[in-house]
Amino acid sequence: MPSSPALPGAAVVVRGLVKRYGDRAVVDGLSLEAAPGQVTAVLGPNGAGKTTTIECCEGLRAPDEGTVHVLGLDPRTDAAALRPRVGVMLQDGGLPTGVRAVEMLRHVAAMYARPRDVAELVERLGLASFARTTVRRLSGGQRQRLALAAAVVGRPEVVFLDEPSAGMDPQSRLAVWELVHELRADGVAIVLTTHLMDEAEQLADVVHVVDHGSVIASGTVPDLLASSGTPDGETSVRFEAPAGLPLDGLSSALGAAGAGTGPRWTVAEPRPGSYVVTGPADPAAVAALTAWLADRDALVSSLTVGRRTLEDVFLDLTGRHLR
Amino acid sequence: MTSTPAPTTPHPSGAAPAWRRVAAQAAFETRMILRNGEQLLVTVALPVILLVGLVQTHVVSLDTEGATRVDFVTPGVLALAVMSTAFTSQAIATAFDRRNGVLRLLATTPLGRGGLLAGKVLGVLAVEVVQIVVIAGVALAMGWRPDVAGVPAALGAALLGTAAFTSLALLLAGVLRAEGVLAVANLVLVLLVVGGGILVPAGRLAGPLAHLAVLLPSGALGEAMRGALLGHGVPAFSVVVLLGWTAAFGWGAARLFRWH
Incomplete structure (x- = not known):
């Protein structure tokens, strides 16, 4: 894919990404960038290739074509250097089910040299009421909040959030959005996938609309609203x-x-x-x-x-x- | 771009030292196994029940080759305990972790895939220590007098058996669906206990099984444990068999393991 020059200091640069499952290209020539201190939303219908794209950025899948750089590094070959600097929240959670919520968070925190204060994060995301509950017994929204806490406990410079608000009640969503705003103010690059329009409108500085494996529109929310559809005066x-x-x-x-x-x-x-x-x-x-x-x-x-x-x-x- | 330039806050991110990450993962795995009722049943309760049953009752007649019943049975029960933890329990736990995305999530933390594997192996060894202490304690209380000189060799055999069975566990867990692993891992455990030469010496099995079982990792581990603790020494053949299976299963797991 013809590439425009990268944003100076872009935290995530994806160029011409192709990923095939069998002979079906789930991601097909996708390019996008995400900057530090910004929330970048990857918006698209189910099956558009959002999760696969994010998983290539996380080093969990190898691209078939194209390049992915996170903080200037290759997520596959420079994984060891990148992992301490990147926080990940998977769409399906990935939380071990047999432990208490706070044990899970402490365990992830133990992987980092200087993690965030677990107690503060528990307070911040309202995890206290179920901190001693086994993960297996948590509701969908509670698991999502715990997964978000695990994604940010290591003070990452880049955070990938795959469908962060799925299954959350309104209070939980507000708490998550506040935390995302705070991370952005701290200069973290936040990349989130969503199919929720209001989430993209509320949170995103830049939106990449993805369909059939490639980006079909990009811009700020006002840009996108102005650029398509309604003529002036309507x-x-x-x-x-x-x-x-x-x-x-x-x-x-x-x-x-x-x-x-x-x-x-x-x-x-x-x-x-x-x-x-x-x-x-x-x-x-x-x-x-x-x-x-x-x-x-x-x-x-x-x-x-x-x-x-x-x-x-x-x-x-x-x-x-x-x- | 409408956003304001980001303040350049320093991010004091960095990984904890490798030994601390692996130790944390090992402790985490151990806690999860020891806290899981079904896992405890298979790894601790089942071997102890078999031990007490075989020693205290004569429902199963055993030719103990002149040894006491407890001396003859205990090495096989220890081998079974190693197999249940390194294979059955680990295969099922890893398969469900894989299905639930736990492996992928942990692989994105500084732990990484290598640290995850190391943590799992150490977790298995930690559970085995608990099993050996409990089983040996019960056996000693029933009059077990192992050949003390054979204890280091027995521990070596247990390590080799752990390597072979953990490799097989990871191979299964990385290839089959979680429900499939649950069925296969339990079925294989039962088959190997009955006809795999782990409790009953391979030579004592019926017909072709006598020749087959010595080639199985279960038979090799059983023979090695009995040889070491009954004072006959570990048969070299058993060591070769265990090393061969470790290489084969390890190669298969490395090649075929799917993270998704």
């Missing part, structure tokens, strides 16, 4: 109402009401009962929308007027079909 209006409304006449009803002329409105019901209309939304258009709904005796349970979200961009880029 706004999405989302509303919740009874499912299955006949939307045929809505577009022209809105067009007649607003300043815009012609069929500039798009109308969709992406999920039953959840509608998105996009166009030159102004007060008159919103009034016309609610009047149209009132004519059909449909009560609106929520209505928001606002910009597109990362989810819209993502669905535009990767398509809406299930896989």
Whole structure:
């Protein structure tokens, strides 16, 4: 893959990565970079190649083609030098199940010369309530928090987090996000994979959208929101109402009401009962929308007027079909 | 880029010394085995029950070649204990650790793959020390009088047997699914106890098994332990057999072990 010059001081540089399982290329010419003091999100649908890419960065898999450098080192050949400087949280946890949570954390801490204070980390991530519980009995969210603690206990310079918020309750997610912000402020390069849009929007400085094994869009969240889809002056209006409304006449009803002329409105019901209309939304258009709904005796349970979200961009880029 | 330049905080990261990492892993492995009920049953309770059963009852008639029953049975029980820890218990633990991603996670810490392997072997040896102390204690209480001069040779044989059986455990654990390993490791243990020349000397087995068992790692370990502790000396043939199996299983594990 033609390569742009690396970010000065980039912590992770992946160039033209290819990884095949059998004759299927799961990662196919993927390139990305991650900088110190930034959160880099690798966003993509299931099966896009996110985890395989991260595992190549962690030295757990050998690339078939392309290069991977972490802190300027090769994760396969310089593994011994790299391991003390890199923290890893695997998607499937990788926690031994037969020990208590805090024993597991102490054990990982023992691998480092100057680990973080285990007690402080237990407090920080709210692990105290289950510190003496066997890992086998922890909930999904508790295991995730423990795995995150294990990833950062060695004071890493680069942290790879594979789906860090999977299975977490909202409180846990907030605690994790706070810790990620703190690591970023300390200059750590954080690379996380996620398929959660709000996580990428909340956390990421840079987002790489991955599909079918390669990066199809990169940039900051505002960049991505601005670059694709909605032309200037268009706004999405989302509303919740009874499912299955006949939307045929809505577009022209809105067009007649607003300043815009012609069929500039798009109308969709992406999920039953959840509608998105996009166009030159102004007060008159919103009034016309609610009047149209009132004519059909449909009560609106929520209505928001606002910009597109990362989810819209993502669905535009990767398509809406299930896989 | 919208983010502010990162402050360049020093990261005092670095690995703990290698011996400390391996010692921590060995202690961790040992604790996990000794705390697991099923593992304790196979590694400690089963050999002790066999020992007491074979010595105190005459359900199984034994030709002890002039030795007392306890002198004759104890070396084989010690060999069985080594096999249960180095093979069955280690194969099952490693297989489930592999399935659950534990091996991969630990391999990304400064411990690395080599340290993980060293920790596992030391953990096996630590559990064997516990087994030997318990079994020897029970045997001595029942009147066991081993040939003291043969004790170093017996420990050497136990180490060789550990090497062969741990290699086999890693080969199985790295190739088969965890559920498959659970079944195979237990089945092989039972088969080797019944017909593998570990408790009953190979020469005493029926028909072709008598010739086959001396070639098995179980038969070789059994013969070596009996030879050392009954005062006949360790047969050189048994040492060669154990070294051969160690090389073969070790080569297979190194080649075929899959981390994912």
